[in-house]
Amino acid sequence: MENPNDVKELIPEFFYFPEFLENQNGFDLGRLQISKERVDDVILPRWASSPEDFIYKHRKALESEHVSAHLHLWIDLIFGFKQRGPAAVEALNVFYYCTYEGAVDLDAITDEKERKAVEGMISNFGQTPCQLLKEPHPVRLTLEEVEKRKGLDxxxxNLFQHISDIKSFFVEGISDHVPLVKAVVPKNQSHSFITQGSPDTLVVLNQSCVFATHGWLPYNKNISNYFTFIKDPTVSSSKTQRLLPGPFAPGLEVCPNLFVVSHDGKVLFSGGHWDNSLRVTSVLRGRSVAHIRHMDIVTCLSTDLCGIHLMSGSRDTTCMVWQVLQQGGAVVGLHPKPLQVLCGHTDEVVSVSISTELDVAASGSRDGTVIMHSVRRGQYLRCLRPPCDSSLPLSVLHLCVSWDGHLLLHTCVEGKATLKDKNALHLFSVNGKLLRSESLKEQVSDMCVSGEYVIIGTEQGNLCIYDLYSLCLSVAPMAMRVPVRCVSVTKEQSHVLVGLHDGKLIIVGVGRPAEITRKRWGPSKKISQISSEEKIYTTENDQT
Incomplete structure (x- = not known):
């Protein structure tokens, strides 16, 4: 602490880049002087099971409540009043004089040798940041104080912060006996100053290609069930229903992978059409506004977190990246010419995921491979092959890229329905390292990743929430009674929207609704009436 020549800091790689801890290239780094042991990978502390675990826990520590409570002290040392003067001396925060801003005027040094010597010292010791504050920085609010403030408005x-208190509600009458294949609240819906606080749009599409725009408004504690659902009146009559133009290709299953709603909720992108087209439909008017031709049937679609690129996969083994067109801040369609055409698979592409922020476009195929390309240049990056003990064909049916670059795959062995480990989850790093695999006992019908959690709906009628990094269940599976067709998480991470095979929309969130009347729905299945639309969906696990 007292030696000014021995200054250490953690470089950013300690919080995001586990590969720097490994000697993957096998360089000869010599041997230790005493034990003569060969220097290779970094020796990790006992609390870290792997380089990835080391980085994950470092990042967790950086974002912990302890760090938040002491963050102002670090700011005082680096940018604040303890950077210079008596306060810096008392805090043992004094460095070589050349490192401080304005300590040396290089332009005033006329001697060339002396100038180079000073420049060398500055380069060697580094430079202290500019002093921004003369007074102590205020303390950051604690988590409890933040929660109290949230309770006032x-x-x-956040569903995942109160995961032990989640409950299920259901909405009837929006798609009676017709499976729901899409239910999503677009994340970037714009509201004018006059309409601030008004409901967002919740877009719902069923297997008959009837779609509707319901009103959606999540609350905290203002109402008993913590959300408001306003039913779209157009779904009640066949004369007013909005229908996605068809028909679809013969033999193609209408599934969530075929549809994407733009982030502003203005348009619906759809694939799977008989004429090999990728179509853009106005959500408000229910009319097709653009047809873009593929070489073959479009089998899957995905958009990035920003909503500026759309990725499509097709039966002819190719993928395309499209630029989303906007006008006046609203999405109006796609550029007619693809930004990138991506190749490499040997069979039909059935899942895609794109992240413009990470410059990654990933595609999964029925040939059992995942191929990664860059978005900007369309350059091939790597091919991933999930492990499988079976000799039967393996398909990558679902694929998600998380916010920090992890790739989560759902693979399914084709053929024998009773085959053990038929379904599995595989987690890869952004650089293609297999981190973890977990076998599943149920068939996955839809999957999404939100933050550090994985939400999965199954054909056996369960909603499962897993931890992304450990692939362990975060809470006991919630029984939905009938097969799940689609899942999505609202933009505030306050609710999970679940579409069922019988046309019901299940809304899972934090809530302690007040029971008004109690009814029966089927044998031994209790329902509590909340309003004319929303009801508690009592799962089998909740009954005693």
Whole structure:
């Protein structure tokens, strides 16, 4: 602490880049002087099971409550009043004089040798940042104080922070006996100053290609069930229903992978059409506004977190990246010419995922491979092959890229329905390292990743929430009674929207609704009436 020549800091790689801890290239780094042991990978502390675990826990520590409570002290040392003067001396925060801003005027040094010597010292010791504050920085609010402030307004509760208190509600009458294949609240819906606080749009599409725009508004504690659902009146009559233009290709299953709603909720992108087209339909008017031709049937679609690129996969083994067109801040369609055409698979592409922020476009195929390309240049990066003990064909049916670059795959062995380990989850790093695999006992019908959690709906009628990094269940599976067709998470992470095979929309969130009347629905299945639309969906696990 007292030696000014021995200054250490953690470089950013300690919080995001586990590969720097490994000697993957096998360089000869010599041997230790005493034990003569060969220097190779970095020896990790006992609390870290792998380089990835080391980085994950480092990042968790950096974002912990302890660090938040002491963050102002670090700011005082680096940018604040303890950077210079008596306060810096008392805090043992004094460095070589050349490192401080304005300590040396290089332009005033006329001697060339002396100037180079000073420049060398500055380069060697580094430079202290500019002093920005003369007074102590205020303390950051604690988590409890933040929660108390949230309780005073109408901000929604985060589902994953109160995962032990989640409940299920259901909405009837929006798609009776017709499976729901899409239910999503677009994340970037714009509201004018006059309409601030008004409901967002919840877009719902069923297997008959009837779609509707319901009103959606999440609350915190203002109402008993913590959300407001306003039913779209157009779904009640066949004369007013909005229908996605068809028909679809013969033999193609209408599934969530075929549809993407733009982030502003203005348009619906759809694939799977008989004429090999990728179509853009106005959500408000229910009319097709653009047809873009593929070489073959479009089998899957995905958009990035920003909503500026759309990725499509097709039966002819190719993928395309499209630029989303906007006008006046609203999405109006796609550029007619693809930004990139990506190749490499040997069979039909059935799942795609794109991240413009990470410059990654990933595609999964029935040939059992995942191929990664860059978005900007369309350059091939790597091919991933999930492990499989069976000799039967393996398909990558679902694929997600998380916010920090992890790739989560759902693979399914084709053929024998009773085959053990038929379905599995595989987690890869952004650089293609297999981190973890977990076998599943149920068939996955839809999957999404939100933050550090994986939400999965199954054909056996369960909603499962897994931890992304460990692939362990975060809470006991919630029984939905009938097969799940689609899942999505609202933009505030306050609710999970679940579409069922019988046409019901299940809304899972934090809530302790007040029971008004109690009814029966089927044998031994209790329902509590909340309003004319929303009801508690009592799962089998909740009954005693």
């Amino acid at each position: 109408s901000s929604p509760l």
